[in-house]
Ligand SMILES: [Zn+2]
C-alpha cells in the first residue's frame with residue numbers, strides 16, 4: 001500500500017492527493033520562487049505527475065506559466081498556491097506547505113547563488129540545479 005497524503009489550497013475548495021514517495025525534496029532560493037511564494041525560500045517536494053491528483057475543485061484550479069519551464073497552479077477562489085509542474089523535468093513540485101502530513105526531509109538547496117536567507121543546515125548548496133536536471137551541478141558555500 002502506497003502512502004497517501006492529502007492537501008488543499010488556502011480556502012479548502014481545492015483538494016489534492018499525493019501517493020507514494022517524492023522523487024526529491026529540498027529548498028529553492030530563486031527569485032521566481034520568492035516572488036510567487038511571497039516567502040524567502042520555497043520548500044519543494046517533487047513528484048511524478050501520475051502520483052499527484054486533484055481530488056476536489058478541479059474546475060477552480062487556475063494555471064499561470066510565465067516561462068515554459070513552470071506551469072504554476074493555484075486556487076482561483078482564494079488565490080492559494082497548490083503546485084507547479086516543470087515540463088522539462090516532467091516533475092510536479094507540490095509545495096511542502098500544501099501537504100502538511102508528508103514528512104519533509106530536505107536533501108538539497110537549489111539556486112543558492114540567489115539566496116536572501118542563508119540556511120546553515122549542512123545540506124548541499126547548489127549554485128543553480130543539479131547536472132541531472134540540466135543545471136551546472138556546481139556547489140557554492142553555505
Ligand atoms: Zn482556495
Ligand SMILES: [Zn+2]
Pocket residue numbers: 028029030031032033034042111
Ligand atoms: Zn525556485
